[in-house]
Amino acid sequence: MPELPEVEVTRLGLLRKLKNKKCTGAVVRETRFRKPLRADLEELLFNQTLQDIKRRGKYLIWLFDRSALVTHLGMSGSMRVYLQADVEVQKHDHLDLIFGDLIMRYHDPRRFGFVAYFPDKESAFAMPELQRLGVEPLSEDFNSKFFYGALRQTSLPIKTSLIRGDIVVGVGNIYCSESLFLAGIHPKTKSNRISKKRVSALTDAVKEVLQSSIELGGSTLRDFVSAEGQSGYYTLNNNVYGREGQPCKKCGTLIKKVQIDGRSTFYCPHCQH
Ligand SMILES: [Zn+2]
Structure with a gap:
């Protein structure tokens, strides 16, 4: 199961490749997760720049120009970035977010993870699951x-x-x-x-x-x-x-x-x- 260090490493890796890139498309191959994935994600994110990705616990909060995603890797999820030229779709590759010639691919055999869409960052951070979390272990609040x-x-x-x-x-x-x-x-x-x-x-x-x-x-x-x-x-x-x-x-x-x-x-x- 992905733990905090893996989620943080994922965040750093995603940011290094995708920060300030424009989302140019999305391919949704499966919508049934712990929270349903919006089939119209491409329209919702099209042409918006990924400004930052924050982490709370094992949740990642993706901040776009006018909207946000909250993602969780569940028991078996992973998020990796590939050059579009290399991609062959494997089983359990449920979602691609496309950023020009790069693809963020969400793979999750057990589908306990999710990618949830929010119309703005305030509603993303207000998600009940995020409200219940204790302090971040690597922050100064944890002293x-x-x-x-x-x-x-x-x-x-x-x-x-x-x-x-x-x-x-x-x-x-x-x-x-x-x-x-x-x-x-x-x-x-x-x-x-x-x-x-x-x-x-x-x-x-x-x-x-x-x-x-x-x-x-x-x-x-x-x-x-x-x-x-x-x-x-x-x-x-x-x-x-x-x-x-x-x-x-x-x-x-x-x-x-x-x-x-x-x-x-x-x-x-x-x-x-
Ligand atoms: Zn001992």
Whole structure:
């Protein structure tokens, strides 16, 4: 499933190729998604310049001259830019947005993603799904003072508070395990029992894990125009995730796995408490 780092890498790649380009056409091959895709997208976007693409959580907000799109990659979606000369349509290539000789192609086998049209940017940003999101992990709003205050309000396990998305968005399952390891916090610790100092370490760890994943993703997608669909995660050097029964890289103790809210969570019983 595409996580925040992949969505951010997608955003950067799209912007690098398409910013300030005019939309000259659209080909809609499928309209049934989590939200229906407008079949008349070509008329709606024709001749409008793509001014910018913003991100909130795993949503991208595309800002055109007079309208906007909100897109989500769902479970299996990808968005890639191709030179029009190269394109052969594959199964599950549901939408092309055409920008002169470049094509943005949306591919989504499971169709849990969507591309939603809005007549202006205000209505796009007012979408209810965007209103419910917690703060951006890489923004200054996500700081130890804010995070400590939010965690005081709940006795849920810290793993749950991190992954729910109502305090901070985009910390997916792998990033939860990795951040908690870096901060030395056991994933089942009650959120309101963690000291200020340790919350501060966790805040830094979340930023570090996500930032390094984005950097790694950016480097793998250098040639974005012809990039193949990448799936999911860029953390190649996990400390704990997926390493059950293997020695901790810090202390040698064997890594353990527990289920929290039905999701696998990995930790070092010696380094995390
Ligand atoms: Zn350890």
